[in-house]
Amino acid sequence: MRYELYYWPTIQGRGEFVRLALEDAGADYRDMARGKGGMAAMTRMLDSKKGIPPFAPPFLKAGTMVIGQTANILFYLGPRHGLAPKSEAARLQLHELQLTITDFVAEVHDTHHPIGVSLYYEDQKGAAKKRSAEFLKERVPKYLGYFERILKASDGAYVTGRKATYVDLSLFQIVEGLRYAFPKRMKKFEREIPDLIDLHERVAVRPNIKAYLDSDRRIAFNKDGIFRHYKALDK
Template sequence: MAYELYYWPTIQGRGEFVRLALEEAGADYIDAARESEGVAVMMRMMQHAEHPPFAPPFLKDGDTIVGQTAAILLYLGARHGLAPKDPAGGLWTHQIQLTISDFVAEAHDTHHPVGVGLYYEDQKTEALRRAAEFRDNRIPKFFHWFETILARNPSGNGHLVGKTLTYVDLSLFQVVEGLSYAFPKATARALKRAPLVTALHSAVTERHRIKAYLESPRRIPFNEEGIFRRYPELDG
């Protein structure tokens, strides 16, 4: 039976980390909220499920519903060879994903520092300050951490964990994609000091299934409703 992924149908957002894993795995899945009436079905499931997800994305696999991006990837990674099989390796991979989740939340908050209930235009003054802090301190700090992990991987510096691709390689690719869209100047500066991150991003782009996905209509273009938004005043 095909997986059903539920996520907002017009943005990449957090759902994109799950889409990339499903695509790389060649898994049979439906991007269910993009089907007719899909959002209404998603909202009903969030209301009525025995295990209601707090927010999208969530994945339905038969009778199982899994929410929280990192938990979905933990679930999929083990089933599709996108994570190490040994428990310690699996947990380390998950730990990296949780750190990526923190980074993504901070990227989101650059345009919503006051809260998700208000429009960007109503919190622009605060956003200018938060984005400066994010550009100057947080992007370099996170990139340095990824660069360090790649350099220390005993199996080689082409992957974050082990000697083959895992879901965190895909997630780091997506973070670089998103930041390059939202903060092209600041991200280009940070990537200059992170050659291993840059190389991993390029290598993922060239993977057969990812390349096909990125060129397909299944890949939603970045836009100003998602997590990574291009507001030129926030870059610099």
């Protein structure tokens, strides 16, 4: 089956967590909105007045199913592509971790948009500075410390043991993103999370991930995505 991924064509954003899983799995997929007519198709599906359309991109068309919400897409893909265990208990526990990553990603976004998405960064720069300071001081250590603790307790190199899961791929992306957005702060902070940094290196050299990162399918970080670099926020 060829999957159809629908996501904004010029950013990594939330879609990147899905792209990484599809790429690592070597799955057959098309990144629809980057092809001809794809944006129009995506908009039509979002605006549908029939049934239950997705609320927002990313969403994945898999046969007749249309699956929205990043963590939900990964929950579906995981056991089908060797990126999640198959038992219900283990699948739910992995999903729980992905939902915590989802919460963290929303907080990352709000560092540059603490007042609202309909306003420009420049119009909320004062609040963004304060929120970023709080985020770096309180939230990054809380979230990343949690995953570091889990990696330390794991009996393998990955969060649930010896096999990489979609959560490991997502944690790779979290480290990538934080390094891009807050290079000064991350440089200092990385010594606190050695196991997460090791995990990042291990994911980066997985053959399919490496090939993906070197390809033009990987969109560069930029000032429209979730992770954005503003010097004023990286104090």
